[in-house]
Amino acid sequence: MLDVYKIREDFPILGKKVNNTDLIYFDNAATSQTPNQVIDVISDYYKQYNSNIHRGLHSLSADATNKYENSRTLIKNHFGASHEHEIIFTSGTTHGINIISSGLEKLISSKDELIVSEMEHHSNIVPWQMLCEKTGSKLKVIPINDDGTLNMDEYKSLLTPAVKFVFINHVSNTLGIVNPVKEIIDLAHKNNSKVLIDGAQGAAHFKINLKELDVDYYVASAHKLCGPTGVGFLYGKSELLNSLPPYQGGGEMISTVTFNKTEYADLPHKFEAGTPNIAGVIGFGAAIEYMNSIGFDNIEVYEKELLDYATENLKKIENIIIYGDVDDKISVISFNVGNHHPSDIGSILDQYGVAVRTGQHCTQPIMDHFNIPGTVRASFSFYNTKSEIDLFIDALKKASKMLG
Amino acid sequence: MQSIQQIQDQIIEEFDFFQDWSEKYQYLIDLGKNLPEFNDSNRVDSNLIKGCQSKVWLNSSFDNNIVIFEADSDAIISKGIISLLIRVFSGHTPDEIIAANIDFIEKIGLNSHLSQTRANGLLSMIKQIKIYALAYQAKN
Ligand SMILES: Cc1ncc(COP(=O)(O)O)c(C=O)c1O
Numbered sequence: 001m002l003d004v005y006k007i008r009e010d011f012p013i014l015g016k017k018v019n020n021t022d023l024i025y026f027d028n029a030a031t032s033q034t035p036n037q038v039i040d041v042i043s044d045y046y047k048q049y050n051s052n053i054h055r056g057l058h059s060l061s062a063d064a065t066n067k068y069e070n071s072r073t074l075i076k077n078h079f080g081a082s083h084e085h086e087i088i089f090t091s092g093t094t095h096g097i098n099i100i101s102s103g104l105e106k107l108i109s110s111k112d113e114l115i116v117s118e119m120e121h122h123s124n125i126v127p128w129q130m131l132c133e134k135t136g137s138k139l140k141v142i143p144i145n146d147d148g149t150l151n152m153d154e155y156k157s158l159l160t161p162a163v164k165f166v167f168i169n170h171v172s173n174t175l176g177i178v179n180p181v182k183e184i185i186d187l188a189h190k191n192n193s194k195v196l197i198d199g200a201q202g203a204a205h206f207k208i209n210l211k212e213l214d215v216d217y218y219v220a221s222a223h224k225l226c227g228p229t230g231v232g233f234l235y236g237k238s239e240l241l242n243s244l245p246p247y248q249g250g251g252e253m254i255s256t257v258t259f260n261k262t263e264y265a266d267l268p269h270k271f272e273a274g275t276p277n278i279a280g281v282i283g284f285g286a287a288i289e290y291m292n293s294i295g296f297d298n299i300e301v302y303e304k305e306l307l308d309y310a311t312e313n314l315k316k317i318e319n320i321i322i323y324g325d326v327d328d329k330i331s332v333i334s335f336n337v338g339n340h341h342p343s344d345i346g347s348i349l350d351q352y353g354v355a356v357r358t359g360q361h362c363t364q365p366i367m368d369h370f371n372i373p374g375t376v377r378a379s380f381s382f383y384n385t386k387s388e389i390d391l392f393i394d395a396l397k398k399a400s401k402m403l404g
Numbered sequence: 405m406q407s408i409q410q411i412q413d414q415i416i417e418e419f420d421f422f423q424d425w426s427e428k429y430q431y432l433i434d435l436g437k438n439l440p441e442f443n444d445s446n447r448v449d450s451n452l453i454k455g456c457q458s459k460v461w462l463n464s465s466f467d468n469n470i471v472i473f474e475a476d477s478d479a480i481i482s483k484g485i486i487s488l489l490i491r492v493f494s495g496h497t498p499d500e501i502i503a504a505n506i507d508f509i510e511k512i513g514l515n516s517h518l519s520q521t522r523a524n525g526l527l528s529m530i531k532q533i534k535i536y537a538l539a540y541q542a543k544n
Contacts, residue, residue: 019425341479343457344433347522351425359457373459373478402430403480404437 002298007383010035010290014383021353024388029173029201029332029379030357031223034287038226041286045279052275054252068278071285072268078288079218080209081235085267088234088241089281093200094123096219096234097167099271100196101127103244104165110136113162115193117142117150117179118369119172122362124198128167137164144369148175148324155184159191166195170202174361174377175324176307176332178202185215194240200224205303205330207296210235222280227287231280234271241267248273299382303331306380310389317397323366323375331380334361337396340403342374348402349376352395408500411492412508419512428514432484439487442476453528458482460529464536469497471540473533485514485526493533498544501537506530 008014011033016023025033045067051060053068072084081087090096108114114128118141132139140163142155150168159166166188171178181197188195196217202208203220210218217240221232236244246253246264250273255263264270291299310333314320319338336342346358359374360367367374378392406414422428446463453460458479465472473494475486492508493501509515515523 341458341482343479343522344481347481348429351429374457402426403433 002294002302002382004302004383004385007294008385010037011383012036012039018353018355019351024352024354024384024392026378026380026384026388026392027355027357028204028381028384029176029224029361029377031229032204032226032381033383034228035226035290037290038228038283038286042228042279042283045282050279053278054269064278064282067282067285068276071281071288074285074288075233078207078292079203079235080211082211083238086235086238086241088236088268088271089276089284090219090232090234091230091277092221092223092232093121093198093219096217096232097123097127097196097198099234099247100217100219100236100244101131102247104131105134106245107243108135108137108164111162112137112164113140113160114138115140115142115155115158115163115166115168117155117168118144118365119148119150119175119177119363120167120169120365121173121198121200122364123200124167124169125365138162141365142168144366147326148172148177148366149326150179150184152180152183156187159187159193161191163188163191163193166193167198168195169198169200170208171199171205171330171332172324172363172366173201173332174334174363174366174375176201176329176334176379177324177326178328178330181215182213185213189214201330201332206300216240222284222287225287226290228277228280228283231277231284233284238267241271246270246273250274252276294382302382303380306384306386306389307331307333309386310378310380310393313389313393314396317393317400319400323370332377333379334375334377336372336375337400340400342376344403345376345396345399348399349392349395352391352398354392354395356392405495408492408496408504412506412511415488415491415508416511425513428512429481432488433480434484435487436477436480436483439476439483439490440474442474446474447476453525453532457522457525460486460525462486462529462532462536464533464540466498466540466543469544470495471498471501471537473536475529482522482525486529489529489533498537498541502534502541 013033049060049063051064053065072087076084076087140158143151145151168184170181185195194216197215199218199220204225216237218235223229253265253270253273255265321336323334342358349356357377447461451461451463453462458477460477462475473490477483
């Protein structure tokens with residue numbers, strides 16, 4: 001069991017007041033909050049051993065390099081990758097996807113097809129549209145069912161021999177639905193297609209084993225799992241990463257440079273050109289350690305309890321519509337109340353100190369599917385409480401009444 | 405006819421009566437509900453204002469050196485804010501509109517109650533109103 005009130009003491013921001021009331025932070029799917037254990041590690045880096053990595057022979061640099069590489073090991077172990085060099089540090093999910101999409105420019109031709117789904121974040125749509133524009137390849141879309149789940153029958157029929165790649169999110173950031181990624185990957189592999197999973201939302205809520213999933217590429221962001229912003233990782237199977245050209249040229253990613261020919265460095269450095277976000281990477285490692293100290297099993301059980309409690313009570317509100325109300329989901333609830341515009345509800349909730357996200361959540365195709373301008377999205381984390389949910393629902397009822 | 409400044413001062417005075425944010429919001433919501441019906445034929449993409457989370461349409465007409473604005477939104481609080489803007493700007497000459505210094509939003513304390521996205525949307529609306537006025541001024 002997890003002691004939420006003790007955990008809350010780790011997060012200084014949770015004591016903050018907004019609009020003269022206590023902050024209730026339910027926008028965790030956008031960015032999660034940062035515990036002292038991570039903040040301290042980042043500030044420690046700048047106070048104690050700020051220096052460039054892999055370059056200096058001096059002690060500070062050695063210290064920074066060790067801690068940076070230790071994060072790679074922590075992440076490799078946590079996500080069950082086979083080797084450290086399969087973990088590439090990025091600035092986040094979007095960056096990871098762009099490394100792959102630009103790497104594929106020379107490897108994809110006009111005869112090839114790519115698959116995405118209707119529920120993807122724009123980050124997992126636009127780079128592939130750009131790739132298709134450059135290569136003449138075709139983008140096919142798996143539709144969603146009216147309950148928000150992926151239409152797996154359609155997926156199977158879209159999976160033709162021309163399909164080289166499948167790009168799917170592990171968990172929908174708008175609906176919270178957990179996709180059957182193992183089945184998606186196995187079907188793709190039988191078809192000789194590779195799979196990239198956008199794990200921005202998945203990585204934060206349950207334990208993932210990349211080896212067991214047998215996924216080809218996996219991307220995630222630290223800021224969704226109690227880590228700092230502007231850092232994330234790209235996982236790729238060694239042989240695949242080796243087959244891709246580097247993304248950016250620069251220092252750190254080469255082994256020899258002459259004006260005749262430059263040799264690229266081995267993985268992972270080939271994809272880590274320039275001075276990286278050293279403090280961010282070290283903070284990312286600390287975040288993984290922090291979440292493991294709480295325990296992903298505990299997190300999963302507790303967040304499910306919050307989800308069920310909130311769903312049950314939200315359903316008592318007149319005219320509420322919840323999108324993606326299925327069993328297999330994380331603690332994200334997207335909804336509308338009657339015909340009220342989500343931004344009206346969001347603005348009033350904000351006055352009550354409740355931070356939710358409103359709008360399209362970078363998933364316009366989902367909004368088009370349901371023919372709505374947007375939704376209100378409340379997303380809970382393991383540091384939220386049932387009493388916060390009570391206050392949120394109370395505020396929502398008042399908002400709905402005000403809007404009439 | 406009151407000047408733009410006089411109308412703004414009147415709005416500021418009205419908002420002074422409200423005790424807290426919820427009364428201000430309720431007032432905006434009521435204004436939004438009472439905004440005159442928008443002509444369906446004007447609900448076109450070329451009248452959409454970019455930069456708002458909700459959809460906002462703004463249409464203008466020009467007659468006798470006077471600019472008339474009408475607007476609509478799919479969000480009610482936006483409609484309430486639009487209603488105030490129309491009250492301030494509509495029925496004035498292009499010169500008056502261009503010269504107007506808009507201070508009522510800050511003075512009624514709306515700024516601190518608007519999210520950044522809403523505040524940006526509001527700025528876009530005012531900008532668009534002034535662009536219409538500039539176009540009519542050039543025509544004259
Ligand atoms: C499913 C999904 N994909 C991609 C992203 C983009 O992540 P980032 O902005 O950290 O690159 C997000 C974050 O909002 C997301 O939820």
